[in-house]
Every structure is written in structure tokens, then in C-alpha cells.
Amino acid sequence: MSRTLKCGAWLAAWLAGFSAVQASETRPNVILIMSDDQGYETVGAYGQTDYHTPHLDALAASGLRFDQAHATPVCTPTRVKIMSGRYNSRNYIRFGEMARDVFTFGHLFQQAGYATYIAGKWQLGHGRQGPYHFGFDEYCLWQVDRRPPRYPNPGLEINGERVDFRNGEYGPDIVTDHINDFIRRHHEQPFLVYYPMILPHWPFEPTPDSPTWDPSRRLDEREERSRRHHDVKYFVDMVAYTDKMVGKIVAQLEELGLRENTLLLFTADNGTDREVVSRIDGREVVGGKLTSTDAGTRVPLIANWPGTIAAGRVNDDLICFTSFFPTLAEVARIPLPDDLPLDGQSFAPVLRGEPVEMRDWLYMWWYRNNDPGGAGDEFARTHRFKYYMDGRFYDLEHDRLEQQPIPPEQLTAEQHRIRDRLREIIAERTRPGFYDS
Numbered sequence: 433m434s435r436t437l438k439c440g441a442w443l444a445a446w447l448a449g450f451s452a453v454q455a456s457e458t459r460p461n462v463i464l465i466m467s468d469d470q471g472y473e474t475v476g477a478y479g480q481t482d483y484h485t486p487h488l489d490a491l492a493a494s495g496l497r498f499d500q501a502h503a504t505p506v507c508t509p510t511r512v513k514i515m516s517g518r519y520n521s522r523n524y525i526r527f528g529e530m531a532r533d534v535f536t537f538g539h540l541f542q543q544a545g546y547a548t549y550i551a552g553k554w555q556l557g558h559g560r561q562g563p564y565h566f567g568f569d570e571y572c573l574w575q576v577d578r579r580p581p582r583y584p585n586p587g588l589e590i591n592g593e594r595v596d597f598r599n600g601e602y603g604p605d606i607v608t609d610h611i612n613d614f615i616r617r618h619h620e621q622p623f624l625v626y627y628p629m630i631l632p633h634w635p636f637e638p639t640p641d642s643p644t645w646d647p648s649r650r651l652d653e654r655e656e657r658s659r660r661h662h663d664v665k666y667f668v669d670m671v672a673y674t675d676k677m678v679g680k681i682v683a684q685l686e687e688l689g690l691r692e693n694t695l696l697l698f699t700a701d702n703g704t705d706r707e708v709v710s711r712i713d714g715r716e717v718v719g720g721k722l723t724s725t726d727a728g729t730r731v732p733l734i735a736n737w738p739g740t741i742a743a744g745r746v747n748d749d750l751i752c753f754t755s756f757f758p759t760l761a762e763v764a765r766i767p768l769p770d771d772l773p774l775d776g777q778s779f780a781p782v783l784r785g786e787p788v789e790m791r792d793w794l795y796m797w798w799y800r801n802n803d804p805g806g807a808g809d810e811f812a813r814t815h816r817f818k819y820y821m822d823g824r825f826y827d828l829e830h831d832r833l834e835q836q837p838i839p840p841e842q843l844t845a846e847q848h849r850i851r852d853r854l855r856e857i858i859a860e861r862t863r864p865g866f867y868d869s
Contacts, residue, residue, distance in 0.1 A: 458693060459546075459622040459764055459765065460693050460695055460737075460763060460764060461623050461624070461625075461693055461694040462541070462623075462624045462695050462697075462760055462763060462764060463625045463627065463681065463694060463695070463696045464624075464625070464626050464627065464697045464756065464760070465627040465629060465678060465696070465697065465698045465699070466514065466552075466626075466628045466629060466698075466699050466700060467631060467674050467700045467701070468507065468552075468553055468628070468630060468633040468700070468701055469632060469633045469634070469700070469701070469702060469703070469704055469705050470632055470671065470674065470700040470704060470731065470732070471700065471702075471703040471710075471717070471719060471727060471728075471730060471731060471732075472499075472501075472712075472730050472731055472732045473704065473710045473711075473712040473717040473727075474671050474732075475489070475492075475732045475734075476488070476489040477489045477492035477493070477497055477734065478499075478712060478732060479712045479713040480710055480711065480712045481711050481712070482668060482710050482711050483668055483675075483710070484668075484672045484675065485672070485674075485675040486675065486679075487675045487676070487678045487679035487682060488675050488698060488734060491678070491682070491696065491698065491734050492734045493743065493744060494743045494744075495734060495741045495743065496734070496735040496736070496742075496745045496747060496782070496783060497732075497733070497734055497745070497746050497747070498733035498734070498735070498747045498749070499746060499747065499748050500748055500749060500750050500751060500815065501699060501730070501731050501732070501733035502726075502730055502731070502750065502751065502752065502794055502796070503699070503701055503702050503703075503729055503731045504520065504701075504702060504729065504753070504798040505702045505703055505720065505721055505723055505724060505728030506721065506722055506798065506800050506807070507553075507555065507701045507702060508524075508527045508530075508555060508556070508800070509524055509798045509799075509800070510702055510753055511530070511555065511556060511628060512524055512530050512531075512556070514753045514754075514756050514757070515530070515534070515536040515566070515626075515757070516530075516534045516535070516536060516757065517537070517755075517756070517757025517758060517774040517775060517776050518534075518773070518774065518775050519754060519775045519795065519796075519797055519861055520796075520797050520798055521797035521861055521862055522775070524798075524799070526801065526802050527800055527802075528555050528556070528557055529557035530556040530557060530558075532558060532565070534566070535772060536566045536567050537567070537624070537626075537756070537757045537761070538550065538566050538567025538568045538626065539566065539567035540567070540757075540760075540761060540766055541567070541624040541760070541766065542567045542569065544764070544766045545621075546621075546623055547569055547614075547621055547623040547624070548567060548568045548569045548570075548624045549568060549569065549570050549614045549618075549623065549624070549625045549626070550563055550568040550573065550625075550626045550627075550628070551571060551608075551611050551625070551626075551627055552572075552573065552574070552627050552629045552630055553573065553574050553575055553582075553628050553629065553630050553633075554571075554573040554574065554576045554589075554628075555575045560576055560577055560589055560592045560594075561592070563576070564592075568626070570591055571590070571591060572588060572589075572590045572607050572610035573588065573589050573590075573607075574586065574587075574588055574589075574603060574607075574630055577589065578594070579653050579656070580596065580653070581651050581652070581656060582603045582633075582656070583602060583603050583604075583637050583639075583649075584600065584601075584637070584646065584647060584648075584649040584650055585597050585598050585599070585647075585648075585649070585650040586603035586606065588603065588606065588607070590610070599647075600647025602639065602640050603630050604629070604630050604631050604674075604677050605640070605677075607627075607629075607630065608627075608677045608681065609680075611681060612680065612681065612684040615681075615688065616684070616688065619688045619690060622764070624760075624764075627681075628701070629674060629677065631670050631671075631673055631674040631677065632667060632671050632673070633705075634659075634705060634707075635656050635661055635662045636662040636663055636664050636665070636666040636667050636670065636707075637651075637661075637662070637666055637670075638666055639666070639670060639672070640673075641669060641673060642666065642669045664705075664707045664708060667705070667707075667708050681696075691738050692737075692738045692740075694737065695735065695736075695737045695740070695741075695763055695783070696735070696736045697734070697735050697736075697756075698733070698736075699731055699732060699733045700732055702722075702728060702729070702731065703719060703721045703723070703726075703730065703731065704717075704719030704720065704721060704727070705719045705721050706718065706719045706720065706721055706722070706723075707719065722800070724798075724809040724811060724820075724834075725832075725833060725834050727833075729796070733751060735783055740783065740784060741783050741784070741785075745785070747782055748815070749779065749790040749791075750790070750792065750794040750813075750814075750815065751794075752775075752777075752794050752795070752796075753776075754774065754775040754776030755776030755777050755779055756776065757776060758776050758780075759776075759779050761778070762780035763780050763783070775861070777791055792814055792815070793813065793853075793854065794812065794813050794814075795811075795812045795857050795858065795861050796810065796811055796812075797861070797862065797863065798810075804866055809821070810858060810862060811854075812854040812855075812857040812858050815828075816828055816829050817847065817850050817851070817854070818834070818854075819854035819855060819858070821858055824837040825837055825838050825840075825843070825847070825851050826838065
């Protein structure tokens with residue numbers, strides 16, 4: 433029997449015995465927004481000086497900002513990890529696809545009675561039935577079973593139908609408006625909205641707020657993939673539009689009086705494109721997408737929930753993307769099936785300001801093409817030290833860009849102890865036989 437069916441049966445039994453007390457409580461709504469290729473250095477709340485992000489900055493000021501959230505440095509592994517709550521060493525199969533038997537947080541919320549919606553970028557395969565299969569009642573997505581334009585005059589898949597826009601529409605606006613329509617239609621019942629954004633991934637193009645916006649522009653697939661049709665100067669405008677889309681959703685929640693009953697999380701799937709150079713705290717940061725340094729993995733994470741999350745807090749715990757699944761479940765008070773193997777640790781107590789001992793380490797396995805000879809890495813780290821499967825060991829406090837591993841013969845006794853512990857963490861979570869293939 434598949435994992436989905438087993439967990440579905442478990443949850444059906446659980447729902448049948450749902451207590452009267454819990455049933456009478458107002459369950460919180462959850463909105464998880466994940467932008468595309470946006471490192472921490474592009475959000476004002478993190479100290480940057482190049483981008484206009486007033487809505488995100490306001491959410492951070494009135495909520496909680498995490499300083500050490502780490503995604504994988506490329507999109508599909510992150511998308512699989514965040515939805516499944518499992519390390520990629522457990523279930524990653526190939527770029528652009530998620531294994532069909534993965535049980536997602538969409539399944540969990542759907543079977544617990546939530547209305548579920550996904551909008552933005554899919555890139556997980558299985559055709560136009562894929563989003564339904566993975567636990568979402570409705571969707572408005574790009575890159576479901578084709579790769580049409582995504583920005584001016586886009587091609588989208590909306591609830592199983594291909595829809596092509598040709599009248600100057602902008603993809604991110606269409607998607608965000610569909611989210612707000614879903615919220616309006618379901619504001620009297622608990623809902624889960626997952627928004628893996630289209631922005632600000634290349635092609636770098638003008639937005640409707642750019643002076644050079646051209647509503648007749650429409651790149652075909654070949655043109656979109658060619659860097660000749662990009663200009664990195666528009667990344668600033670695209671980040672500003674990312675922020676604007678977040679603001680539209682916040683405004684909808686406020687209009688419907690849902691802010692105090694809605695947890696809103698904003699993060700990103702990986703670091704910034706390597707063409708982009710930003711300034712933060714007086715230093716330059718070169719985008720690190722597809723690299724395992726902090727520039728590739730460290731992303732913004734902002735949590736806002738008026739009345740529950742105290743304003744102006746900053747947290748330094750190492751946050752892994754496997755931890756979103758158990759966190760969302762705990763926030764929504766949905767018990768996890770006993771036989772559901774999750775790898776993450778819930779950070780819901782951190783949101784509520786409760787004392788909790790979070791892990792002081794983080795593990796990551798990512799191989800873009802599931803090939804040990806291709807782009808990818810496997811490592812474990814603490815805040816200060818980082819150990820790779822191939823033996824490299826770095827002191828990040830003194831070597832943030834990981835330019836010179838510490839030679840084994842120069843390790844102190846304490847560094848030996850930390851390296852050995854990180855090596856054990858990897859050994860417990862690696863994919864057996866992967867490097868033998």
C-alpha cells in the first residue's frame with residue numbers, strides 16, 4: 433500500500449474521532465510563500481541597501497525574522513524537501529519531478545478538512561493532475577506540463593486547463609490575484625495556501641512597474657532560456673515586484689479580517705542567481721545559486737502572525753527546510769501519523785516564543801541530477817563549522833566563502849570532536865551506495 437493511501441486511511445480514522453473541543457476551535461489559516469532565487473541579502477530587513485522591500489520589511493518588524501534559514505542551492509530539491517519534510521537523500525529522483533508516492537503537507541491539511549491551494553511555479557511533474565495528486569484542491573501554476581512564457585503574456589495551467597494570456601497580462605499578477613480569489617471564497621473555513629512564486633527568477637525582464645515595461649513582449653521557450661534576452665539590471669525591479677505581490681496578499685487578509693488568524697511565512701527556494709551582485713551591511717555578496725556556500729543556501733525566512741508572534745524578534749537557530757512540514761502541522765494542531773517518517777524539527781515553539789532546544793546542526797544532501805558526478809554536495813554544519821562528505825572542513829567564522837579547508841593535521845582537539853560529530857550526522861542520513869554507482 434502506498435504511503436499516501438496509508439496516511440489517508442489513518443487521517444480518516446483520526447477525523448472520525450476528532451474531539452468536540454478541537455472541532456469547536458478556530459483553526460488558523462496558513463500561507464507559505466517561497467520566492468524563486470532570492471537570497472537573504474535581497475531583503476531590507478537583513479541589512480541590504482539595493483532593493484525596495486517595504487512589505488517584507490514590515491512583516492519582519494511586526495513579526496519574527498530568522499537569520500539562519502538554509503534551503504538547498506537549487507530549486508527542485510528544495511521543493512521536494514519542503515513539501516515532504518524529508519531530506520533529499522531519502523526521496524529525490526530527478527530534476528523537475530517529485531516521486532509519486534511522496535506524502536505532502538498538502539495531503540495532511542486537505543485530509544484534516546482544510547481547503548488547499550497552490551499557485552506559482554510547479555516544476556514537479558506528473559502532468560495537469562499532479563497538483564491534485566499531491567494534496568491541493570485547486571491550483572494556478574506555471575511549468576506544469578510545458579514551459580511557456582512566465583512574465584508578460586504568460587501561459588499557465590489553471591485547475592487542469594491550459595490558459596494562454598495575450599493582452600499584456602503579467603504572470604505574477606495573475607497568480608497572486610487567483611490566490612486572493614481563493615482566500616475570498618474560503619475565508620469562512622480554514623485554508624492552506626502554498627505560493628512557490630515565479631519571481632524573481634530569470635529571465636530578467638521589466639515588470640509592469642518598470643519604465644521600460646512592454647505589454648506586447650512574449651518570449652518563447654527558446655528565447656526564455658537564452659541569456660541574450662535577459663538584463664540583470666531588472667533584477668532590482670523584480671525583487672520589488674516580489675515584495676508587491678506579498679503586499680497584495682497581506683492587504684487581502686486585512687480586508688477580510690483574517691490577519692490574526694493567519695500564519696504567514698515568507699522564504700525562498702535557494703540563493704540568488706550568480707549574475708547578481710548585492711550589497712549588505714557594507715559588503716558585496718555575489719549570488720550563490722548552485723553553490724553550497726551560504727550565498728547559495730542562506731535565504732530569508734520571515735514569520736508573521738499578529739497576536740501570536742511577538743513583534744521585532746530575531747532568531748539565530750539553524751532552520752532546515754525539512755522543518756516546515758512538522759511546523760505547519762503543529763501550528764494547525766493536526767497530529768502527524770505515527771508511520772509518517774519526517775526528518776525535520778518543528779519550530780512552532782519558536783514562533784510562539786516558547787522555550788525550546790532546537791538542533792545546533794543542519795544536514796544537507798543535494799544533487800541536481802541525482803548524479804554523484806554532477807552538480808551537488810553533501811554536508812553537515814553547525815553555526816561555525818562545516819564538514820563535507822569528501823572530507824573538507826571549514827571554519828565559517830574565518831572563511832565565510834569556504835576558500836581554504838582546514839588541513840586535518842591542523843585541527844584542534846575541539847575541531848576534531850566537531851568534525852567527527854558532523855561526520856556521524858552525515859553517515860546516519862546519507863543515501864546508502866549513492867557514491868558507488
